[in-house]
């Protein structure tokens with residue numbers, strides 16, 4: 001069977017940030033005129049936008065890989081790189097964006113609704129921007145961050161006022177063609193319609209949209225005949241019209257049993273809520289307002305059959321209309337009745353609109369205070385401890401670091417120290433030489449931890465000629481323990497003061513990392 005293009009996987013790769021530039025200004029009598037390396041441009045995003053002209057996801061079926069523009073690198077003479085171009089992808093109204101695990105990321109309803117599937121990487125600062133009074137000529141720049149890559153599933157859930165439902169070849173496509181300007185494919189073999197067709201119907205003052213969804217068969221709600229794919233398109237339609245074939249050539253079928261079969265499928269299908277608020281307002285498919293069109297009454301068999309079943313259908317509470325989609329008979333009464341159905345459902349405020357789900361980056365909250373900038377977790381790797389640091393800032397800083405440049409690495413160490421990473425490692429019992437990973441297993445960077453602040457080695461060395469290890473036969477008293485702790489603290493404070501002094505004198509400067517967040 002042909003491919004269904006109302007569900008596609010999109011592989012979106014946003015643009016990379018351009019690298020910052022290291023450059024030194026040269027003038028005639030001033031060979032070292034200060035840093036003038038420009039910043040890299042930001043990478044372009046990939047954004048989905050609802051566009052009324054787009055009715056299918058076909059183009060993503062053909063071209064599933066999409067890439068946005070990269071930011072240009074910065075250049076000398078303070079020239080900043082251009083930002084990469086953002087890719088705006090048109091999607092039909094009612095497109096649901098899901099991640100690979102089926103979680104809904106966004107529900108795009110209404111012209112102009114948009115969602116960024118992949119964010120472009122931030123451009124790196126050039127050495128001009130990294131300069132400060134204390135670090136006059138930085139010999140490094142920050143790298144641009146790679147653009148995000150996202151594999152998302154796009155699903156179309158047609159948004160229309162009314163859906164035409166019925167068995168294959170009942171004449172749904174013929175009917176929408178007769179009622180509106182839509183020109184869907186019509187043929188006398190089943191499953192001719194593979195993607196929903198939308199038509200706009202004008203009935204007097206009333207204007208509404210009708211969707212011709214693919215044919216349903218018994219078992220559709222369990223996925224038979226790709227029924228789930230089709231029923232999905234009925235979800236967003238406030239009202240339904242049963243199109244019943246009165247001239248079916250199949251002997252085991254008649255309008256009454258067809259109706260029952262379709263109703264069973266509608267009842268068995270559970271509408272998927274896209275947000276909590278919507279879940280309460282959701283009306284199951286079989287409770288939505290609906291009426292019946294008895295089709296193919298231009299044929300003698302059709303008229304006969306319609307006369308036989310009309311009364312029984314009306315007894316069940318349906319409004320029934322005899323039509324011929326082919327001969328354009330009985331269409332006006334049906335059009336107006338459909339208009340009333342729409343009015344009725346609009347009054348009941350059947351939610352056709354859905355609110356986009358906003359995804360917020362998870363932040364770890366510190367008790368009663370600011371969110372933590374990072375988390376530290378102790379893991380085991382080959383029986384050795386491994387300390388894993390996660391956090392938006394540290395992971396970003398690592399990605400910005402050119403590890404072939406010592407100055408850049410020092411700058412990173414400085415940023416991490418200021419964030420408190422080193423203190424936390426100490427506090428959680430990390431030892432020099434332990435493995436520290438910043439980020440996840442795939443893209444994280446692995447370090448052997450070399451603390452910039454020395455541990456308590458000074459405290460361990462006792463008076464010349466004595467060996468502390470020999471003397472620790474008895475457990476230290478509380479007083480000794482306190483002394484040890486005080487010494488350790490003093491030693492660490494000393495090293496830190498030294499480092500601060502170094503920093504103040506401009507070795508690593510106090511470039512304010514907050515401008516890079």
Ligand SMILES: Nc1nc2c(ncn2[C@@H]2O[C@H](COP(=O)(O)OP(=O)(O)OP(=O)(O)O)[C@@H](O)[C@H]2O)c(=O)[nH]1
Nearest residue numbers: 168169170171172173174188191192193215325326
């Ligand atoms: N005589 C007659 N034939 C009709 C009428 N309506 C549709 N047909 C024929 O029935 C066949 C199927 O019509 P479609 O409109 O494609 O049926 P459908 O319900 O859209 O079918 P699927 O897309 O497969 O679900 C075509 O050969 C149509 O010409 C009608 O009112 N009278």
Ligand SMILES: [Mg+2]
Nearest residue numbers: 172173192193
């Ligand atoms: Mg059809």
